[in-house]
Each structure stands twice: as C-alpha cells, then as structure tokens.
Amino acid sequence: MTILHVDNVRKTYGGNSYALDGVSFSVEKGEFVAIIGPSGAGKSTLLRCVNRLIFVTSGEVSVNGIAVTGLSNPSLRRLRRTIGMIFQHYNLVNRLTVLENVLHGRLGYKSTIAGTCGFYTASEKNRAYEILHAVGLHEHIYKRCDQLSGGQKQRVGIARALIQDPTLMLCDEPIASLDPSAAKIVMDTLRDINTRLGITVVANLHQVHVARDYATRIIGVNNGRVIYDGLPKDLTIDIIQKIYGSEAHDLILADGDTHGTH
Amino acid sequence: MHVPTPHTPLPRRPFDRSSFVLSATLAILAVLTIYGFTTFDTNGVDMDMALDMLGDNAKTLFFAPGLSNVTIEGLLKNLGVTVALGFLTTVLGAVIGMVFALASALNLAPVWLSVVVKAFTAVVRAIPTVLWVLIFAVSAGLGSVAAVLGMTFHSAGYLIKAYAESFEEVDAGSIEALKASGADWWQVVGQVFIPSSRAALMSWTFLRFEINFSTAIAMGAAAGAGGIGFDMFMASGFYLNLREMGAFTYAILIFAVLLEYVATKLHTKTMQG
Ligand SMILES: Nc1ncnc2c1ncn2[C@@H]1O[C@H](COP(=O)(O)OP(=O)(O)OP(=O)(O)O)[C@@H](O)[C@H]1O
Ligand SMILES: [Mg+2]
Numbered sequence: 001m002t003i004l005h006v007d008n009v010r011k012t013y014g015g016n017s018y019a020l021d022g023v024s025f026s027v028e029k030g031e032f033v034a035i036i037g038p039s040g041a042g043k044s045t046l047l048r049c050v051n052r053l054i055f056v057t058s059g060e061v062s063v064n065g066i067a068v069t070g071l072s073n074p075s076l077r078r079l080r081r082t083i084g085m086i087f088q089h090y091n092l093v094n095r096l097t098v099l100e101n102v103l104h105g106r107l108g109y110k111s112t113i114a115g116t117c118g119f120y121t122a123s124e125k126n127r128a129y130e131i132l133h134a135v136g137l138h139e140h141i142y143k144r145c146d147q148l149s150g151g152q153k154q155r156v157g158i159a160r161a162l163i164q165d166p167t168l169m170l171c172d173e174p175i176a177s178l179d180p181s182a183a184k185i186v187m188d189t190l191r192d193i194n195t196r197l198g199i200t201v202v203a204n205l206h207q208v209h210v211a212r213d214y215a216t217r218i219i220g221v222n223n224g225r226v227i228y229d230g231l232p233k234d235l236t237i238d239i240i241q242k243i244y245g246s247e248a249h250d251l252i253l254a255d256g257d258t259h260g261t262h
Numbered sequence: 263m264h265v266p267t268p269h270t271p272l273p274r275r276p277f278d279r280s281s282f283v284l285s286a287t288l289a290i291l292a293v294l295t296i297y298g299f300t301t302f303d304t305n306g307v308d309m310d311m312a313l314d315m316l317g318d319n320a321k322t323l324f325f326a327p328g329l330s331n332v333t334i335e336g337l338l339k340n341l342g343v344t345v346a347l348g349f350l351t352t353v354l355g356a357v358i359g360m361v362f363a364l365a366s367a368l369n370l371a372p373v374w375l376s377v378v379v380k381a382f383t384a385v386v387r388a389i390p391t392v393l394w395v396l397i398f399a400v401s402a403g404l405g406s407v408a409a410v411l412g413m414t415f416h417s418a419g420y421l422i423k424a425y426a427e428s429f430e431e432v433d434a435g436s437i438e439a440l441k442a443s444g445a446d447w448w449q450v451v452g453q454v455f456i457p458s459s460r461a462a463l464m465s466w467t468f469l470r471f472e473i474n475f476s477t478a479i480a481m482g483a484a485a486g487a488g489g490i491g492f493d494m495f496m497a498s499g500f501y502l503n504l505r506e507m508g509a510f511t512y513a514i515l516i517f518a519v520l521l522e523y524v525a526t527k528l529h530t531k532t533m534q535g
Contacts, residue, residue: 051442073446081444091435095457104453108444115445116452157439164443 001029002065003168003200004050009059011045011224019045021224022030029167030069031195032201034215034232036208042224043204047170050202051083052076064167065243081108084161084199088173090153098137098156101145102128105163124163131159135189151182158189162197169193171203175210200212208240263504277300291528319504327508331501332493342481344489348475351410355417355474356467363425364451369437371428379422386419391477409487413477417470422468428459465528472521479514490514 004027011020019042027033035043048054049061052068061068068077084105089114092101106124112122120128132138135155137201145153154174162168173191175183191214194201211218212232218236220228220243227243228235329337369380389397395412432455440450456463482491482515490510497506523535 016394018488053442055273077444079444080442083442084535085439087435087439089435091433091439093432093436093457095453095460096453104440104445105443107440107446107449107453110449112448115449118453160439160443168441255268 002026003029003063004202005060005062006046006050007060007062009046009049009061010057011042011049011054012057018057018224020056021050023221023224023226024059024142025219025226025229027168027202028192029200030198032191032203032214032216033219034203034205034211034217035219035221036205036211036243041221042246043221044172045201046221047085047172047204050168050170050255051080051085060221067139077108081164082167084164084169086154086161086171086174087159088167088176089129090150090157092145092153092156092160095097095144097144098132098148099125099128099141099143100165101156102159105160108164112152121149128163131162132156134162135159149179149182150178151185154182154186155189158186158193159247162193166199171201171208173204176206183210190214208235272396280476283441310419320449322504323508323511324504325508327512329503329509330503330506332506335472335488336511337509339491340490340493343518344478345475347406347409347413347478347481347487347489348471351413351417351478352467352471352474354410354414355421355470358414358418359421359425361428362422365427366422367426367455369432370447370451372453380426384424385418386415387423389416391416392480392484395481399509401486405484409478409481409485412485413474417474420473421466421470422500424470425459425463429455431462432458435528444460450517461528461531467524468528470523472518472525475521 006023006025009020009023010018011068012018021042023042023046035044035046045054049056050063050068052061052071058071060121063079063083066075068076068079071079093104100118103118103124104118106120110120126202129138129141132141135158137152137155137159140152141146145156148156157174161180169190174190175186187210190201190203195197204213205215212235215232218228218232219226222243222245228239314381323485332340362379362383366376366383366470371379386394391413393412394415395408398411398415399405402411436454436458437450440454465503477490478487479494481487481493482489482493484491486492490513494507494510497503497510
C-alpha cells in the first residue's frame with residue numbers, strides 16, 4: 001500500500017532558484033526511508049511539503065491517497081493528525097509540562113474550545129502516560145520541558161507524535177542536536193516504532209552511517225533533485241560523492257565514526 | 263606587532279559629532295541657568311522669610327499629617343475609588359488589548375491586518391491620556407465617564423503593542439509543531455502563545471496598572487473623576503490644608519510602594535521563566 005506519493009514536486013521561495021526541482025518518489029507502508037543530502041539540498045523543504053507546512057509551487061503530494069494541495073482547512077487538519085512530525089530542535093512548548101506537551105498531539109482530534117483551553121479526557125491522559133512509559137519518561141510527566149535533556153525532549157516529541165496515532169512519521173534531523181548515546185536511544189525508538197507499530201518513517205538525516213544502519217531505503221538529494229533512490233547496501237562511495245559534492249570528503253572520513261559530519 | 267610603551271602619547275579621540283552636540287547643549291543650558299538665577303526679580307520677596315516658610319510648610323506636610331475635612335474612612339474610600347478607576351481601565355484595556363494583539367502579532371495575523379492595527383494603535387498612543395479624556399469629555403461631559411473612556415483608550419493602545427510584541431517572541435518551532443499535528447488557530451493561541459508569554463503579559467498589565475493608578479489621581483482633580491485626587495485638589499486649592507495634603511500623600515505613597523513591591527515580585531518571576 002502506498003502511504004506517500006510525491007509527484008514531480010517543485011518549490012521556489014521566489015527568485016529563480018528551486019529548493020525542490022522535480023522530485024518524485026513513492027513510499028510503501030512499513031518502509032523506513034532516510035533522506036540524505038548536503039546542507040541546503042532541500043530536505044526540510046521536502047518534508048514540509050508533505051503535510052503542507054509549505055505549499056508546493058507545482059506538482060502534487062498525496063498521503064494515503066489524498067492529494068494535499070487542494071485540501072480545505074478542516075480536511076487538512078484531518079490529514080495532518082495522521083502524520084506525526086518531530087524536529088531537530090524538538091519544538092516543544094517549554095513552559096508546559098511533559099504531559100501537556102504530549103497531549104498536544106491530540107489537538108487535531110479535539111473541538112476548538114476544548115483544545116484551546118487544554119481540556120483532555122481521562123482516557124487521553126492515560127494514553128499519554130502509557131506512551132511516556134514506553135519511551136521511558138514516566139518519571140518526568142509533571143516536569144516542565146525546559147528541565148529536560150535534549151534526548152529526553154526528543155522522546156517527548158516522539159510521544160507527542162505517537163499519540164496522534166499516525167500512519168506516517170516525518171523526522172527533520174531528529175538527532176542533529178544530540179550526543180551519540182542520546183542519538184542512539186532516539187534512533188532505536190524510531191526503529192521500534194517502525195517495526196513494531198508498523199508506522200512508516202521518513203527521516204532527514206545528516207549522517208550517512210546512521211542512515212545506513214537504520215533505514216530500509218535511502219533517498220539522496222542534492223540541489224533539489226533526487227540523485228539516488230535505493231537500498232542502503234547499494235550506496236557506494238561514488239554515489240555519496242555525487243550526493244554531497246565537496247562535503248563528501250569529510251563524510252567519507254567520518255563514515256563509521258559515531259560523530260557524523262559536524 | 264607594535265606594543266605601545268608608556269611614552270607613546272594616547273591618540274586623541276576623533277571628533278564625534280553627536281558628543282560635540284551633547285557637550286554644546288549642556289554648556290548652553292548651564293549658561294542659561296546661571297543667567298536665570300541672576301535675573302530673578304526678588305524685590306518684593308524677603309528671601310530669608312520665604313525660605314523659612316518653605317521649610318515650615320514642608321515640615322507640616324511631611325511631619326504633621328492629619329485629617330480634618332475628611333475622615334479616615336473617607337480617605338480610604340476615596341483611595342479605593344482611585345484604585346478602582348485605575349483597575350477598571352486596566353482590565354478594560356487588557357481585554358481590548360488582547361483581542362487586537364491577536365490581530366496584530368505578525369506570527370498570528372495576516373500582514374495587511376497587522377499593519378492596519380499597528381498604525382491605528384500608534385496614533386492612539388501618540389495622543390496623551392489626558393487629551394483622550396478631554397476628547398471624550400466633549401460628548402460625555404467632564405467627569406468619571408470621560409476619565410474611564412479616555413484612560414481605557416490609551417491603556418488599550420499601550421497593551422496592544424506590548425502584548426503583540428510578547429506574542430511575536432514566541433518560538434516559531436513550537437507553533438509549527440502544533441500546526442503540523444492538526445491544531446487550529448485558536449488551539450495554537452491557547453496552547454502555545456498564552457503559556458509561552460503568560461509571564462510577560464502579566465508583567466505588562468501590572469505595569470500599566472501602576473501607570474493608570476497615578477493617572478487616576480491626576481484625573482480625579484483634572485477631570486473631576488473623584489477619588490483621592492479630587493480630595494487633594496480640594497485640600498490644596500480650596501482649604502489650603504497642608505496637614506491633610508500630607509495625609510493624602512502618605513496614603514498614596516504607601517499604596518505605590520505596595521504596587522512596586524508586587525511588580526518587582528512579578529518581574530522576578532518573569533525573568534526566571
Ligand atoms: N523560508 C525560506 N525562504 C527562502 N529560502 C528558503 C527558505 N527555507 C529554505 N530556503 C532555501 O531553500 C533551500 C533548501 O533549504 P532546506 O532548508 O530545505 O535545506 P536542507 O536540506 O533542509 O538543509 P539543512 O541540512 O541545512 O537543514 C536552501 O537554499 C534555502 O536557502
Ligand atoms: Mg533542514
């Protein structure tokens with residue numbers, strides 16, 4: 001079953017350069033897709049076109065068979081609540097507690113009034129607690145998020161996405177701000193979500209070796225175009241060089257090393 | 263590298279237009295002040311006696327406060343009236359301020375709406391509170407109604423700007439995250455904007471309450487809005503009762519110190535997050 005279909009998508013932010021320049025691919029249910037590419041390649045733009053945080057300039061994106069460009073606001077909300085998203089900088093509301101942040105994942109299912117005032121049902125709260133248990137944060141539910149470490153914040157972000165009951169999970173550089181051990185916990189959690197819950201994962205990753213270790217498929221992007229789309233094991237040094245251009249040298253040196261490319 | 267020895271003369275500071283203008287202004291003001299003192303017409307005034315009386319009056323004002331035309335209950339009641347005027351106009355201003363701040367923060371409203379609201383409130387703020395009260399007095403008559411309307415108007419203009427700026431500082435990432443999960447506009451306001459800026463909103467509102475309290479004293483006298491300001495006006499202009507003036511001044515001072523204390527507490531809380 002096709003979860004995500006991207007068809008000849010172009011995106012320009014004005015001017016005559018394209019952040020995305022005719023990108024096409026499909027993702028089947030259960031895949032773990034890593035999108036790799038140098039800084040400015042268009043990875044974040046591509047991910048945001050999927051849930052229409054960014055409007056495509058031309059082309060079409062469909063999620064679960066629904067074309068996103070023509071959706072009305074209520075339908076867009078209904079679609080977005082089936083797509084979880086996590087971010088490099090976690091994007092939590094720091095002044096609120098862990099539990100409140102996780103419950104934000106239910107907003108798409110709630111009435112405007114209940115959501116605005118933060119009224120959640122007992123079963124929603126219990127569900128949030130269960131998920132926090134699963135990601136190992138059950139001891140911190142009433143802590144304010146600014147008191148957590150980066151790795152813990154990212155797990156709150158994952159919990160917030162999971163409570164949406166998503167069919168697709170978008171991850172924009174989920175480990176780029178984490179140290180290697182926290183990064184490993186987050187990546188293992190994502191793999192767990194993918195294999196055990198059957199949620200399709202599409203993740204922008206900066207480190208080629210992480211992509212190789214976790215993904216079932218790698219898409220290499222450079223300058224708004226797909227350069228490579230295939231299995232991790234077929235990703236040769238030549239192709240990495242083509243994807244990363246001048247950055248490739250550092251990457252190949254760093255490959256296999258847990259610190260990645262920064 | 264060339265290391266300056268103690269014998270190297272310090273290079274002169276280059277000519278700087280703005281500091282030149284500043285020193286010139288200060289010098290001219292100093293000359294004018296001295297010139298002013300020398301040209302005072304003190305012919306009809308016995309300076310010794312005048313200074314004596316000034317001292318006496320200050321002593322009465324500050325060391326012998328007392329009430330005669332007004333009872334202590336009356337004083338407290340009228341202080342209450344003034345506080346109420348300040349409080350009411352702050353609350354009304356805060357409600358209006360919140361609505362229009364949502365319509366003018368750039369991360370919440372479309373650009374055209376934001377520009378319109380911001381331009382309008384800039385005009386409202388540019389006209390001082392007293393003038394607004396006088397403008398409303400044209401239709402409402404000089405009195406408490408004009409004072410409430412005028413003070414509310416200016417408070418709203420002030421709080422719209424303060425709130426909108428607090429909103430514009432909210433982290434764009436968390437807004438994006440909630441939108442991505444399917445939250446609608448109001449839900450993002452309630453779950454991201456309000457919690458993230460609550461401390462700043464409270465701090466700004468309280469600051470405006472302090473301003474409105476002192477404006478309310480002045481309006482009591484100037485616009486006949488009643489309260490302790492009107493009592494002071496009567497005591498000073500009508501009864502020439504310095505002891506009563508002293509009592510009023512102390513009452514206001516105590517209340518102002520109290521406000522300041524609460525404001526500082528609130529501010530510290532804001533700084534802590
Ligand atoms: N809001 C924006 N306005 C204008 N140009 C933008 C905007 N966002 C991205 N771009 C441009 O679009 C191109 C792609 O950016 P994008 O953020 O998608 O890259 P990326 O692959 O995610 O890079 P990184 O690894 O640094 O996150 C870049 O050239 C960038 O400068
Ligand atoms: Mg990016």
